[in-house]
Every structure is written in C-alpha cells, then in structure tokens.
Amino acid sequence: MVTKASGEVCGECGGRTYVIERQGDRAHARVCKCSTRCTLCDGRGFTYEVREETFSAKVGPKRYEVLVPCVCQHRAxxxxxxxxxGLPGVMAHATFENYRAFNEAQDRARNLAMHFAHHYDKAGVNKGFVLSGPVGTGKTHLLTATLKHLVLEVGLEARYVEISLLYATIRRGFQEGKSGGEIIGPLSDVEVLAIDELGKGRGSPFEMETLDELIARRYNAGRTTLFATNYSLEPERRAARAPAPSGYRTTEDAKTAARDMELIRERVGERIYSRLCEMCSFVELPKETPDQRRMRQELDVRPGPPPSGMRSKH
Incomplete structure (x- = not known):
C-alpha cells in the first residue's frame, strides 16, 4: 500500500495507486491522481539501481549502477x-472483500478463488477452477476479483470472455473475412483466461467446434483457465429429479426446469468435460443459493415507514 508524504492513505485509491471505474460496458483502470507524478523518478520513468558482481577473482566484487525502469512504469x-x-463494467468494483456469502458453498468458492489469486505461481503449473450455480450467486463477481488481482497485483496478462458474445464476435469476423482462429488465437495464448456462462448457447456444431478448439489449445499448452456456469456439475442431479408439479406451467417455466436439471457435461460433451476435470477444481453452489440481484431489487421496492405525522389506517 502506498501512502502520501504526510503518511495519509489516498482517499480515492486507498493506497493502491490505481482506480477502477465503469466505462460503458467495460471496467476501466487508471493511475490515481496521487501517483501520476512519481516521487521516486520525478516523472522520468527510470531510476538507478545498485548492483554487485564479480568480474575478476583478483579484483573481487564490484558495485555499479544501472538505469532501470521505475516501479511507476510497471504500474502503468x-x-x-x-x-x-474485457471485464464487465457492472463488475468494476467487485472484490473478494465485498463478495457476500450466504452459505458454506459460497464461502468455499470465495476461498478457492482467493487462494488461487494470492498463491498463483508464475513459474509453475496452476490448476484453474469451475464455479457452478444459479444465476445471481456471484460467480462472475469472483472471476472478476480473481483477474483483477492477477493483472494489477501479480502482473499477469489475462482475458475475460462471455461465451455467447465470443460466438457472436467470431460470426461477425466471418463477415469481415476473418477466420475463427484469428480471434481464438490470442485467447489461446493468454496466461489466464476466464470463460463465463459455459454451456450457454444453442449447442450448434459451430459453437461446439469453437469451444472445443479453444479449450483444446489451452489444454495442450498447459494454460490456466477459469470457468463459470449455470449448469450443474453433479452427476447425482439426474437421480434427484423432482416429480412434475401439478397445475399450469408456461413454456418458459418448462424450459427453466429442464435447464436446472441439465448437467454441464451434457452441454459441452464428454471430451471437453473430461479436460475440465483435469484442468480445474470444481465448486457447486446449491440451487437454493439466493439470487443477490433479485434480493437487492426486492429490498428496493419494499415499502418504507410512513412519513412522520401520518398514521396507518386499521
């Protein structure tokens, strides 16, 4: 944490030296005003570093200065x-600290993501993770918090993609004369890739081939990949299928019920699922985990107390 010369922590960035804001549909970072003028290099971008090396056994070790990039250049x-x-703008302020866990599974998901982010081994092999659970349970929040830490604090290069938007981008690329490989290539090579909404889509041959190629490339290269999905990881869900409720059901109700019982293995196929088992640790959030967006909406529309001086009618 960086503090001002007075010893106070900057009220805008909290001492991190950078600020993250929402710009349109993307999260955007900038160097905080408190750090735009570096006190170490006085804005030159380089500093001198003292090193020691033995060039001759007779002369012994010698100390010398070299010009190196200042830490402010690393920050920039x-x-x-x-x-x-490419993190979603709506998640600009998502952190591990402001993630709200309502059950043990959510605690486990946060701890897994935090441990992954804080113990990432830049020189070793890092196993990714898959977060599965209902909508609104914080899966994208944890993906965002993880990538934020890896990029801004560890210094990695990473990417975030929402799978259906990736399919749409590739289709547009075809119209512009690009191949799918041109778009997938950078995603295949980046150190850490987060794929959100895994299993979403129509399951067309184009979608399945695109997903298979992307995951195969990363699997073969030993790259680390993170996933979030609304589809279950649990094979036992088949055995736990509830009897159909009586009464009227809309077409949308039927579709939702069918999706709730569908497994991610069925959505992506055995080949991709097998690779996920080797590439990632799994965390499943139970079906009853509350939808946090829905909870906030219900709290917003909850009637408040009557104005002072007014009595409720009985």
Missing part, C-alpha cells in the same frame, strides 16, 4: 493490461 503497464482484459 499493469493498468494498460487490465484495460485489455
């Missing part, structure tokens, strides 16, 4: 990389 580079990740 990380901020630039963050703005290439």
């Amino acid at each position: 580079k990380r901020v630039s990389h963050f703005n290439e990740v």
Whole structure:
C-alpha cells in the first residue's frame, strides 16, 4: 500500500495507486491522481539501481549502477493490461472483500478463488477452477476479483470472455473475412483466461467446434483457465429429479426446469468435460443459493415507514 508524504492513505485509491471505474460496458483502470507524478523518478520513468558482481577473482566484487525502469512504469503497464482484459463494467468494483456469502458453498468458492489469486505461481503449473450455480450467486463477481488481482497485483496478462458474445464476435469476423482462429488465437495464448456462462448457447456444431478448439489449445499448452456456469456439475442431479408439479406451467417455466436439471457435461460433451476435470477444481453452489440481484431489487421496492405525522389506517 502506498501512502502520501504526510503518511495519509489516498482517499480515492486507498493506497493502491490505481482506480477502477465503469466505462460503458467495460471496467476501466487508471493511475490515481496521487501517483501520476512519481516521487521516486520525478516523472522520468527510470531510476538507478545498485548492483554487485564479480568480474575478476583478483579484483573481487564490484558495485555499479544501472538505469532501470521505475516501479511507476510497471504500474502503468499493469493498468494498460487490465484495460485489455474485457471485464464487465457492472463488475468494476467487485472484490473478494465485498463478495457476500450466504452459505458454506459460497464461502468455499470465495476461498478457492482467493487462494488461487494470492498463491498463483508464475513459474509453475496452476490448476484453474469451475464455479457452478444459479444465476445471481456471484460467480462472475469472483472471476472478476480473481483477474483483477492477477493483472494489477501479480502482473499477469489475462482475458475475460462471455461465451455467447465470443460466438457472436467470431460470426461477425466471418463477415469481415476473418477466420475463427484469428480471434481464438490470442485467447489461446493468454496466461489466464476466464470463460463465463459455459454451456450457454444453442449447442450448434459451430459453437461446439469453437469451444472445443479453444479449450483444446489451452489444454495442450498447459494454460490456466477459469470457468463459470449455470449448469450443474453433479452427476447425482439426474437421480434427484423432482416429480412434475401439478397445475399450469408456461413454456418458459418448462424450459427453466429442464435447464436446472441439465448437467454441464451434457452441454459441452464428454471430451471437453473430461479436460475440465483435469484442468480445474470444481465448486457447486446449491440451487437454493439466493439470487443477490433479485434480493437487492426486492429490498428496493419494499415499502418504507410512513412519513412522520401520518398514521396507518386499521
């Protein structure tokens, strides 16, 4: 954490030296005003570093100075990389600290994501994770918090993609004369990739081939991949199928019920699912986990107390 010369922590960035804001549909980072003028290099971008090396056994070790990039240049580079990740603007302020857990599974999901982010081994092999659960339970929040830490604090390059938007981007690319490989290529090579809404889509041959190619490339290269999905990971869900309720059901109700019982293995196929089992740790949030967006909406429309001086009628 960086503090001002007075010893106070900056009220805008909290000492992180960068600020994350929402710009349109994307999260955007910038260097905080408190750090735009670096006190170490006085804005030059480079500083001198003292090193020691033995060039001759007779002379012994010698100390010398070399010109190296200042830490402010590393910060600017990380901020630039963050703005290439493609995180959703609605998640601009998502962190591990403001993630609300309502059950043990959500606690486990947060702890898994935090451990992954804070113990990432830049020189080793890192197993990714898959977060499965109902809509509105914070899966994208945790993906965002993880990538934020990896890019801004660890210095990695990462990308975030929502799978149906990736399919749409590739289709548009076809109209512009691009191949799918041109779009998938950068996603295949990036150090950490987060794929949101895994299993979403129509399951067409084009979608399945695109997903299979992307995951196969990353699997073969030993790249780390994170996933979030609304479809269940649990094979036992088949055995737990509830009897059909009596009474009227809309077509949408039937579709939702069918999706709730569908497994991610069925959505992506055995080949991709097998690779997920090797590439990732799994965390499943139970079906009864509350939808946080819905909870906020219900709290917003809840009637408040009557104005002072007015009595309720009985």
